[in-house]
Amino acid sequence: MSDHIVSSFNEDLKDLASRIVEMGGLAETLVSDAVQALLRKDSGLAERTIEADRRLDEMQTQLEERCILVIARRQPVARDLREIFAALRISNDLERVGDMAKNISKRAQAIEGNFNSKQLALGVEHMAELAMEQLKAVLDAYTTGDLEAVEQVHARDKQIDALYTSLFRQLLTYMMEDPRNITMCAHLLFCAKNIERIGDHATNIAENIYYMVSGDHLPIDRPKKDETDVDLP
Amino acid sequence: MAMEMTAGTVQTQNMTGALPLAEDGVPIKMQAQKVNVHYGEKQALYGVDLDVRKNNVTALIGPSGCGKSTFLRCLNRMNDTIDICRVGGNILLDNEDIYDQRIDVVELRARVGMVFQKPNPFPKSIFENVAYGPRIHGLAQSKAELDEIVATSLQKAGLFEEVKDRLDEPGTGLSGGQQQRLCIARAIAVSPEVILMDEPCSALDPIATAKVEELIDELRENYTIVIVTHSMQQAARVSQRTAFFHLGYLVEEGKTNDIFTNPKDQRTQDYITGRFG
Ligand SMILES: Nc1ncnc2c1ncn2[C@@H]1O[C@H](COP(=O)(O)OP(=O)(O)OP(=O)(O)O)[C@@H](O)[C@H]1O
Ligand SMILES: [Mg+2]
Numbered sequence: 191m192s193d194h195i196v197s198s199f200n201e202d203l204k205d206l207a208s209r210i211v212e213m214g215g216l217a218e219t220l221v222s223d224a225v226q227a228l229l230r231k232d233s234g235l236a237e238r239t240i241e242a243d244r245r246l247d248e249m250q251t252q253l254e255e256r257c258i259l260v261i262a263r264r265q266p267v268a269r270d271l272r273e274i275f276a277a278l279r280i281s282n283d284l285e286r287v288g289d290m291a292k293n294i295s296k297r298a299q300a301i302e303g304n305f306n307s308k309q310l311a312l313g314v315e316h317m318a319e320l321a322m323e324q325l326k327a328v329l330d331a332y333t334t335g336d337l338e339a340v341e342q343v344h345a346r347d348k349q350i351d352a353l354y355t356s357l358f359r360q361l362l363t364y365m366m367e368d369p370r371n372i373t374m375c376a377h378l379l380f381c382a383k384n385i386e387r388i389g390d391h392a393t394n395i396a397e398n399i400y401y402m403v404s405g406d407h408l409p410i411d412r413p414k415k416d417e418t419d420v421d422l423p
Numbered sequence: 424m425a426m427e428m429t430a431g432t433v434q435t436q437n438m439t440g441a442l443p444l445a446e447d448g449v450p451i452k453m454q455a456q457k458v459n460v461h462y463g464e465k466q467a468l469y470g471v472d473l474d475v476r477k478n479n480v481t482a483l484i485g486p487s488g489c490g491k492s493t494f495l496r497c498l499n500r501m502n503d504t505i506d507i508c509r510v511g512g513n514i515l516l517d518n519e520d521i522y523d524q525r526i527d528v529v530e531l532r533a534r535v536g537m538v539f540q541k542p543n544p545f546p547k548s549i550f551e552n553v554a555y556g557p558r559i560h561g562l563a564q565s566k567a568e569l570d571e572i573v574a575t576s577l578q579k580a581g582l583f584e585e586v587k588d589r590l591d592e593p594g595t596g597l598s599g600g601q602q603q604r605l606c607i608a609r610a611i612a613v614s615p616e617v618i619l620m621d622e623p624c625s626a627l628d629p630i631a632t633a634k635v636e637e638l639i640d641e642l643r644e645n646y647t648i649v650i651v652t653h654s655m656q657q658a659a660r661v662s663q664r665t666a667f668f669h670l671g672y673l674v675e676e677g678k679t680n681d682i683f684t685n686p687k688d689q690r691t692q693d694y695i696t697g698r699f700g
Contacts, residue, residue, distance in 0.1 A: 192698045200696065265656055267683045270696045405685030 202260045203270065207278040207333075209253045210284070214329040216246050217284045218322060220291035221388060225318040226379060228298040229311055236295035246288035253281045269405070276402035280332065283391040283398075287325065290384040290391075297377040298381050310378060311365070313357045317385045325393040328399065335403045343396040344408060350389035357382045439613040441518060452477040452617060453498060453535075458512035460493050460502065464510045467493045470512070471673045473666055480639060480648045482658035482679065485668035486694065491651045494627055494668065495619050497607050498649060500528055513584055514615070520536070533560050536615035540544035540622040542602030544594030544609075552594040552605055553577060556613040580608035581638050600631020607638060611646075618642065620650040624657065636661050655695050659683045 194200045220239055227236035257278045260266065264319055266274055331339040361375045361382075402410045442450035453475040455561055456597040468490045475481050475498075483491045492501070500521060502508040515520050521531055533556070544552050553573045556562075563569035573590070577583035582604040586597070594605050603623055610618055620639075624632040639648060639661050652658050659679060664677040667688070675688045686692045 194691060195697050267655060267659065267695050268686055268692050271684065 196264075199264050199270075202256075203266065203273055206253065206256060206260070206274065209249065209256070210277055210280055210332060211329070213246060213249050213253070213281055213284045214325070214332070216242070216249070216286040217291070218325055218329070220246065221294075221318070221322055224294040224298065225315065225322075225385075228301075229315055231298065231301070232297050236298040239295040239331050240292050243292040246285055246390040250281045250285040254278060269402075272402045272405065274389055276398045279380060279398045280378035280395050281322065282372045282416065283394045287388050287391050290388050292382050294381050297381050301374055301377050303374065310357075310360060310375075313353070314378060315383055316387070317350060317353045317357065320346075320353065320391065321385050321388040324350070324389055326390045328395045331396070331401050335399070337400060337403055340396045340400050340403075341408070344393055344400075347389050347393045350386055354382055430468045442477065443518065445476055445599040449479065450477040451475065452517065453516075453649075454513070455494070455497070456513040456515070458494070458497060458510065458514060459513070460490070460497065460508045461642075462505070462526040467671055468497075469671045471668075473673055473676060475647060475649055476664060477647050478643055478645075479664055480643055480650060480662040481664040481666060482662035483649065483651045483666050483668060484653075484655065484695070485656050485674075487653075489668040491668055492621055495537075495621055495651055496647060498617070498619055499532050499537060501537065503528060524589040529625075530560075533613040534615055535619060536610035536613065538603070538610050538620040538623050539607050540625050542599055542606050542626065544597070544602050544605050546593065546595055548591045549577075549594045549597070549605060550590040552613045553608050554578065556609060560613050562613065576612040577605075579611050579638075579642070580604045581634060581641075582608055598631070600627045600634060603627060603631070603635060604638065607635070607642075611642070615646065617647045617649065620648065622651055622653060625653065632657070655683075657676040667694065669694070 217221050223235055224243075226232060227239060250323045257274050260274055261271075264270070324346060327339060328343045330336075331343065345379055358379065358411075364371045365375045397408050400406070433653045442452065443454070445451050451474045455471050455473040455475075458468055458471040458473075459466065471490075473481075473494075483494060485491055496502045497510055497514055498521075500510075502510055510522065516531070516535065519526075521535075545555065549557075550573055553576050554569055557569060557572045563572055574583060574587075577586065582601060585601060586592075586605075594602065597605060598605060603626070607618075607623075624635050627635065636657065639650065641646060650658075650661065652661075662679045664676065665679045665682040666684075667690070668681070669690050675686060675691045677680065677687070681687075682691065683695065686695065692698075
């Protein structure tokens with residue numbers, strides 16, 4: 191896309207985009223660290239992750255202020271306007287991703303003792319890997335504007351949902367087998383739910399990028415929520 | 424109606440019932456079909472097709488020199504006053520070709536009124552400025568009727584309260600914003616069906632502009648309005664339809680909401696967002 195006649199407007203839009211990229215990078219790190227803290231029971235890393243999430247909140251607040259300022263000063267239209275709204279909404283999703291990572295970190299600190307089942311840990315790890323891939327792919331697509339990549343991210347969310355559902359079943363089984371597993375399993379279940387939500391946020395970001403680039407909404411329906419939703423608070 | 428009183432002209436009753444409908448079901452008040460305009464050797468408009476929807480505000484936007492004013496002036500044959508100007512194609516008002524031999528141009532301009540960029544009241548009293556049109560068109564049978572027309576026109580133009588105690592003072596003594604609303608009152612006074620406005624707010628401050636924009640929105644109920652504006656925000660605020668002109672071509676016309684969120688043509692996008700075209 192060619193440049194604005196008013197070059198400072200260009201700078202404004204570029205600034206917003208680079209803030210999103212920066213937030214995205216931090217959000218990815220937070221998720222990765224939180225999951226490592228959980229799997230390795232690294233309470234120090236969990237602590238640092240919780241701390242780092244504050245930075246993400248700050249960045250989101252600042253970006254929001256920048257967006258409002260640009261709207262007030264430039265009265266953007268068309269693609270410019272869509273870009274600014276996309277930045278606002280994507281930053282919101284990224285901030286929520288940070289919250290999910292923080293929550294996983296807190297649970298990592300709360301869980302006592304070892305995982306009784308390696309399989310469970312592997313399940314969580316696998317889900318987390320998928321969610322991080324999604325996050326990375328969607329953030330790349332934000333920079334490139336590649337709509338095909340955006341649609342792929344959108345379509346892949348089902349896989350995370352499916353993994354979550356199966357993990358949910360496994361955890362239930364463990365809890366029923368031995369009530370002493372309940373605390374640990376409940377924590378893991380919430381962690382898995384948080385990861386599943388991270389996937390949802392990646393999907394939201396995909397939808398926002400699609401609208402930003404094309405001006406249309408993603409033609410596909412929103413991916414179906416996981417089937418356990420009805421049973422959970 | 425004034426039109427029926429003017430002798431020897433084409434029957435010009437409102438034929439709303441017979442108006443063609445746009446794809447969204449809105450009646451089309453004016454239709455430009457393959458309009459070409461030349462000034463001498465130089466071509467200013469190329470095959471412009473545009474439907475003007477009834478009771479809508481249609482905004483014409485585009486870079487300087489793209490032909491907006493030229494197009495606007497075609498709609499009430501103001502171009503006739505320019506010797507070197509030739510207009511080709513058809514322009515229909517209520518399905519009738521306004522360039523037809525039998526059309527009375529004076530009457531046409533009463534039906535399709537115009538408000539200009541710079542407020543241009545006559546060097547006469549406020550009252551006379553508004554009364555002039557109805558008088559030459561024989562719209563009033565008596566002084567009382569004329570008074571009535573002047574008062575309602577000023578009211579519709581949102582100016583009556585500000586000037587009712589000084590109707591005898593010269594129109595040129597009003598502020599710029601008041602003068603522009605006086606010119607709108609003058610245009611309304613002859614009961615036009617269509618009002619053309621060429622950058623009506625470019626000489627006004629934001630408050631006066633807001634008043635004129637509010638007025639345009641109210642006038643839409645009874646009139647069809649075509650407005651040329653250089654302010655993208657104004658086009659976005661006041662119009663339902665927007666037409667983007669570029670180098671003499673109509674590039675894109677559509678719902679204002681669509682044009683300002685998701686224009687189809689890259690040139691429109693570049694123009695409204697302030698990029699190089
Ligand atoms: N009276 C005239 N004689 C010769 N050429 C003219 C005349 N009026 C307009 N033109 C030419 O026709 C083209 C379109 O002019 P027009 O005034 O319609 O542009 P516009 O879109 O209204 O521009 P602006 O935004 O500056 O008012 C221009 O190239 C202009 O030079
Ligand atoms: Mg002009």
